[in-house]
Amino acid sequence: MNSPIEMLAGLVVGVVESVAPDQIRASLELDSPHATALNTGTPTPFPRLNAYVVLPNEAGATVGYIAWMGIERSPFPRRNALKDFGLVDLPFPVRKMSIIPVGTLTVARRRAPDGDRYELSRGVVAFPSVGDQVLIPTPEQIAAIVGAQESDRRVCIGVSPMASNAPICVNPDKLFGRHLAVLGNTGSGKSCSVAGIIRWSLDAAKTAIEESGASDVPNARFIVLDPNGEYSRAFADQGDALRVFRVPPLKDGESPLSVPAWLWNAHEWTAVAQAQPGAQRPLLLQGIRELKNGNTADVPRAAFVRRYLLQYATRLASMLADGPKTYAGLPAARFGCARVLVNLGADCLAWAEPAEGPLKMELESLSTAVNAIVEGRRSGNYFNDFSISELDATCKELRRMAAPLPDLSSACAVGEDAPRQFDVGNLADHLERMGDDRGGNVAAFVSTLGLRIRSMMADQQLANVIGGKPPVVFEQWLETYLGADGASNGSVAVLDLSLVPSEVVHIVVAVLARLVFEALQRYRRVHTEGRILPTVLVLEEAHTFARRGHDSESGASNPAQLCRETFERIAREGRKFGLGLVVSSQRPSELSPTLLAQCNSFLLHRIVNDADQELVAKLVPDNVGGLLRELPSLPSSQAILLGWATPLPVLVQMNELPKAQQPLSDDPDFWDVWTRKAERAIDWSKVAKEWGAVSESEADDAGQ
Numbered sequence: 001m002n003s004p005i006e007m008l009a010g011l012v013v014g015v016v017e018s019v020a021p022d023q024i025r026a027s028l029e030l031d032s033p034h035a036t037a038l039n040t041g042t043p044t045p046f047p048r049l050n051a052y053v054v055l056p057n058e059a060g061a062t063v064g065y066i067a068w069m070g071i072e073r074s075p076f077p078r079r080n081a082l083k084d085f086g087l088v089d090l091p092f093p094v095r096k097m098s099i100i101p102v103g104t105l106t107v108a109r110r111r112a113p114d115g116d117r118y119e120l121s122r123g124v125v126a127f128p129s130v131g132d133q134v135l136i137p138t139p140e141q142i143a144a145i146v147g148a149q150e151s152d153r154r155v156c157i158g159v160s161p162m163a164s165n166a167p168i169c170v171n172p173d174k175l176f177g178r179h180l181a182v183l184g185n186t187g188s189g190k191s192c193s194v195a196g197i198i199r200w201s202l203d204a205a206k207t208a209i210e211e212s213g214a215s216d217v218p219n220a221r222f223i224v225l226d227p228n229g230e231y232s233r234a235f236a237d238q239g240d241a242l243r244v245f246r247v248p249p250l251k252d253g254e255s256p257l258s259v260p261a262w263l264w265n266a267h268e269w270t271a272v273a274q275a276q277p278g279a280q281r282p283l284l285l286q287g288i289r290e291l292k293n294g295n296t297a298d299v300p301r302a303a304f305v306r307r308y309l310l311q312y313a314t315r316l317a318s319m320l321a322d323g324p325k326t327y328a329g330l331p332a333a334r335f336g337c338a339r340v341l342v343n344l345g346a347d348c349l350a351w352a353e354p355a356e357g358p359l360k361m362e363l364e365s366l367s368t369a370v371n372a373i374v375e376g377r378r379s380g381n382y383f384n385d386f387s388i389s390e391l392d393a394t395c396k397e398l399r400r401m402a403a404p405l406p407d408l409s410s411a412c413a414v415g416e417d418a419p420r421q422f423d424v425g426n427l428a429d430h431l432e433r434m435g436d437d438r439g440g441n442v443a444a445f446v447s448t449l450g451l452r453i454r455s456m457m458a459d460q461q462l463a464n465v466i467g468g469k470p471p472v473v474f475e476q477w478l479e480t481y482l483g484a485d486g487a488s489n490g491s492v493a494v495l496d497l498s499l500v501p502s503e504v505v506h507i508v509v510a511v512l513a514r515l516v517f518e519a520l521q522r523y524r525r526v527h528t529e530g531r532i533l534p535t536v537l538v539l540e541e542a543h544t545f546a547r548r549g550h551d552s553e554s555g556a557s558n559p560a561q562l563c564r565e566t567f568e569r570i571a572r573e574g575r576k577f578g579l580g581l582v583v584s585s586q587r588p589s590e591l592s593p594t595l596l597a598q599c600n601s602f603l604l605h606r607i608v609n610d611a612d613q614e615l616v617a618k619l620v621p622d623n624v625g626g627l628l629r630e631l632p633s634l635p636s637s638q639a640i641l642l643g644w645a646t647p648l649p650v651l652v653q654m655n656e657l658p659k660a661q662q663p664l665s666d667d668p669d670f671w672d673v674w675t676r677k678a679e680r681a682i683d684w685s686k687v688a689k690e691w692g693a694v695s696e697s698e699a700d701d702a703g704q
Contacts, residue, residue: 004346013037013046014097015136016055019127024055024064025072028095028132037144044164046136050627050651051162052145053099054137059125060106063145064646065627068098099129099134102648105141118144120647121675142166144651155204157197158654160639168641168652175601176531176580177646179571183616184605189636191605193654194538194584195234198222199661202241202491202560217241220491221535223511227544229498231693235659238492242481246496248464249690255480259508260468261293261424263477263515265417271562272507279445287431291422302359305351306405312344314396316391328385336385338374340569341394345370346607361403365371370394371653381698384449419474419515423592424467428453462501465508478519481512483536506559509545510566515535517570519576532578542585546592564592571598574624588612601643603652606634620649 005415012131013032018025023038028047054061054092074094102144105127108117137145146160148152152171175197179610186191224231232254235242245257260301266285276279290304319326319337327337333637334652345367352363373394378382408481414420428450435446457463472480481493516537523533539545546567547560571594583599585591586641589611597617607613608631615626620642627640627649637656642649 011131011135011138013053013136015097016130016132017130018133019130020129022100024099024101024128024328026097026099028097033136036261044136045162047097048162051629052137052142054105054135054141055099055128055132056135057126057128058551060104061123062101062126062128063103063105063120063137064099064101066097067100072096103145105144113650119146127417138163139166144267145648154208155197155201156655157200157641158652159194160650161653162651165653168646170641170645170648174592175543176534176582177575178600178644179574179581179583180603180645181588181596182582182584182603183597183612184586184639185606185608186586187665187667188586188605188607188634189639189654190584190586191230191234191540191606191665192657193605193639194540194582195231195661196657197539197582197653198224198492198536199235199657200313200655217487218491219487221385221487221533222492222538223482223512223535224492224494224538225512225545226494227497227498227505227539228665229496230492230665231540232496234657234661234663235492235494238490240686241490241492242492243493244496245481245493245500247461257465257497257500258468258472258477259286259463259465260421260472260477261466262421262468263474264511265509265514265563268507268511268514269416270454271559272504273449275449276445280449283431283434284449285416287427287434288422289414290419291427292431293417294419302355303406303607305355305359305363305409306402307349307459308347308403309402312340313349313395313402313545315340316395318396318693319393320388321393324385327391331382334377334383334385337386337391338377341370341374342456343376346395359405366401369397384692388502421468421471421474424433428457429614456504459501461499462504466504478515482516482519504559506545510559510563513563513566513570517566517574517577517579520574522580524577529659532540532576534578534580536580536582537570537574537583538584540584541588542567542583542595546583546595548592568592568598569595571595572659580633589615599643601645604628604631604640604642605638606636608629638644657664 012029014028032468033046035045037044042648047066049066049069051066052063053066054063057261063206074092102201103122103123105118105120105122108119142160142163143166144167146163147169150395152174153167153169154171156167156169156354160166160168160404161395179383180197182190182194197666201217202220202222205220208218209218226232229246232242232244232495234248242253246254247257261269266288269275269284270281272281273284275284276549292381315417319340320509324333328334345540348363348367348370352360354369355363373386373390374383431446431453432443432450435450436444457467463469479489481495483489483491483493497505497509516535519536520533524530545560545562567581570579574581583591583595587609588596588607589609596615602616604616604618607616620628631640632649637654638647639652639654640687641652669678675682
């Protein structure tokens with residue numbers, strides 16, 4: 001049996017030739033392995049790029065990875081105990097390698113039965129010296145280098161092919177708590193990695209619960225924003241643990257995607273309606289505020305009457321300020337003035353009907369007086385000039401009646417941002433009535449605003465998503481989309497956005513993300529202990545919804561910018577409220593820099609584009625940047641894990657998902673279809689019907 005010192009000596013493969021803070025040069029022994037090391041206990045490929053070596057020193061052992069290997073011509077290495085005096089040295093090929101120091105391996109002293117264990121810490125405590133030995137790590141050391149600490153080994157996501165297939169495990173608290181970015185080109189395995197991380201996390205949680213003797217389901221919450229409709233299949237076997245929401249038509253077990261417009265806040269309404277800041281935005285927000293408060297029993301009707309009275313007073317005052325051309329002289333001006341007074345008389349009677357007491361009597365009296373003015377100026381089918389005194393007296397009477405009534409701004413306790421239900425279909429009409437009351441150019445501005453809202457609601461597919469029918473209580477909406485108490489209605493919610501109309505998809509995504517974030521904010525507030533509800537929000541195709549901004553967008557209000565700002569806020573503040581973000585993208589260079597800067601863990605698949613590689617290289621420390629040179633040649637099932645979730649950057653062979661559990665992101669099989677090995681039957685009538693087109697039979701029936 002070999003002694004520990006003999007075993008240690010058998011692992012020596014080289015000696016240090018030069019030392020620098022970012023690089024160590026070493027030469028390999030003549031008898032060091034050329035392909036496979038058999039002296040480590042198990043066959044180990046050596047030497048290999050990105051493989052690990054250890055350099056013992058007084059602090060433990062410096063850990064480094066091999067960044068370069070080559071053969072250099074050097075003097076023949078002198079051997080111990082050999083007398084070669086007087087010999088002429090000739091150039092001799094010597095294998096050399098460059099080592100990048102990345103960490104320190106120490107021994108954690110523990111009592112039996114655990115015994116001593118290796119622990120890795122990031123950073124170099126003591127650099128080796130020239131002449132120090134370079135060793136192949138043992139399997140126990142490899143496990144400590146590529147694996148997390150014992151307390152963090154909770155969810156296994158794969159193995160390390162460069163470290164004897166040692167298992168790679170992560171701690172969900174670190175992986176999701178400080179946000180995760182999964183980056184790579186299309187077809188590199190991003191979607192499978194995202195689906196796998198969710199599934200493996202849930203499986204690990206189930207195992208831990210079972211080991212504790214309980215039978216509960218994991219109290220986990222994963223909300224997947226799926227713009228391509230590929231994730232519902234990945235969790236189809238989860239049964240009741242899965243909630244799928246999509247635009248109709250639906251399949252068994254699916255629910256219609258509903259993001260009612262009454263859930264939108266002021267910024268979201270402004271963006272989707274393209275309301276201009278001058279006149280349209282204030283009127284839009286006032287109209288929304290009034291409709292939301294119209295469903296509130298504690299808002300007195302007199303508050304609305306006061307607003308209408310003051311609007312008529314403002315209209316008459318404007319006519320007086322513009323001079324006789326608005327109420328005398330030309331027949332059109334007299335007709336316009338008469339129309340305003342006739343409308344005022346009719347509205348006063350309408351307001352008086354539900355009113356009571358003195359207000360009812362005053363409204364009826366005002367209606368009678370206004371009608372008398374109109375009839376006094378009638379001349380057949382025309383009108384004579386209206387007098388200044390009559391209009392001024394009417395204006396003063398309107399203001400006098402409005403003075404004691406409650407102010408609508410103070411009576412409307414519910415703001416435009418509150419998630420209070422109202423009939424969105426009434427918004428355009430309500431805005432146009434407000435514009436008519438104000439008169440002038442305001443009516444023209446409001447009419448274009450109402451036209452946009454009507455055209456949006458005319459799209460039946462869009463109305464199904466934002467119309468809010470059938471009505472749903474906000475509490476039920478939160479329970480349905482964010483999960484019930486104890487995750488009793490499932491741990492995974494997949495929101496299929498593939499058929500959401502493009503004109504509102506950014507708003508829908510922004511509203512969903514904002515509501516999840518604000519719900520968790522309020523959850524922490526209502527708990528006196530300040531507890532948080534851990535939730536993971538997965539954003540697929542993130543470059544579409546959190547695209548890099550441009551200077552030209554400053555001050556603008558558009559759905560894309562609003563969506564990006566929502567996710568940037570979640571990236572900055574989500575951790576405080578228990579909201580973890582998983583960002584998946586195939587174009588890192590197009591992502592918001594703020595969003596990427598807040599991600600502390602990265603899972604990098606194959607990246608070929610130069611701009612994307614350059615950006616990713618800036619995300620890692622300089623001394624491990626050499627690992628990223630392997631990105632363009634990574635196979636589909638491999639990725640580089642780095643950041644807060646792992647002590648050192650490591651190449652991971654991701655665990656394989658069965659075909660039935662993979663997202664619908666397979667490469668198209670052109671050849672098999674062309675050669676009829678794979679059949680593709682076509683029935684365009686089904687596609688057209690689902691698309692909303694009129695079928696031939698319906699067209700014939702319509703023609704008859």
